[in-house]
Amino acid sequence: MSEDARRAEIAANLDRVRERVAAACAAAGRAAEEVRVIAVTKQYPASDVRVLAGLGVRDVGENRDQEAAPKAAECRDLDLTWHFVGQLQTNKVRSVVRYAHVVHSVDRPRLVTELGRRVRAEGRALTCLVQVNLDPESARGVIGPRGGADCADVPALAEAIEAEEGLSLGGVMAVAPRDGDPLKAFDRLNAVADDIRGRYPHATVISAGMSGDLEAAVERGATHLRIGTALLGDRGLIVG
Template sequence: MPHDPARVERIKENLAQARARIDAACAKADRDPAGVSLIAVTKTRPAEDVRILASLGLTDVGENRDQEAAPKAAATADLDLTWHFIGQLQTNKARSVASYADVVHSVDRARLARALGDRAEAAGRRLTCLVQVNLDGDSRAGVLGPRGGVDPADAPELADRIAEHEALELGGVMAVAPREGDPYPAFGRLYEVSCLIRDRHPRATAISAGMSSDLEAAIERGATHLRLGAALLGDRGPIVG
């Protein structure tokens, strides 16, 4: 079935605008745009949008919920996609996520890392995992941000636990900027955590940070992966299929 031409054109225009923003931010930060990867977050969007994105050359796809990601990954299994799981994850979903995800951005505890590694190993797969860092508060004091993450001080130890599992590849770090305040210092803290982890694990270079509203700040602070939803696909509505 052919794509809706109007939808293709809209996504194509949005993608061009997003890339222009990325190029401008990279120029300001004296960075090469080739060092910044774009992940399309397709939450609440149909598999058809994933196919349109792929036809436009964007094959890194991110999802927040396994209930939506698993069937969408199955529906687009004929495409050469890289699936990024970016939402908070319960250990009882590890088997499902490890069956289709290539990268899990939201690993925030050792128990989850072990579960993902064991499930990936059982499936004969190797899974890249990022340490999700909490930039909202002090998780050790029980003041967790609403979107999870390990306390920055504890991130290097969690990185060690990921790296020691044979079925896991430590990719780097991920964070969501606090809802209130300036994202620049928050992303600066994430960069500092990344440096600490890279001192121990030089190949863990990924910094997943920045969304539609704050990608410029993320690029300024060293982000290597951006997670864009609304900027590419418009404001989120109910799932359309």
């Protein structure tokens, strides 16, 4: 596919995503400006990031450090906010804090401690979201296959983030379970978000919703949507 054709494809996809978001916001009685789209560019090249930036997208998400770090370096001349949205192992924290502005997947105390230690060493600041496990079948205290802390453990993690120099609490994030009603899942997340905002009024972010369930997320209060396939196509088909 030529560069011009790829740009036209992404532009058309972005228009459709923005239309979906606007319609979902209207249906929910919300202003479209309340919801930000994070373009999840995993398995896509830096050239696609540049196209998105040229179309006005400023928020870019990645879920694997080995791909995100070089991509962020290649696009360092762009005025972008980089979101790390995947499960994060502590041995990757040193690299991630060098480019990420927001980490969505904070789900355990050890990760909070390591993020704080590494971000201070880099002389940077980092916004953190507590990832909430919305799978009702998961046993309490066990991080699910897609990550996330038990709802009951979220306040303690939020407190730990706020207490860690160099980190700031942005709010919460979750992935709806693959099976089940996303509205019910995002209801649970909204309840957790309400509790966290009651404790920390500045922690207003609700990162929820992807290409297939963004309407449900908007209806239930999402402020940030993590959109990949609807913007860039089926993963792995366009690389390099």
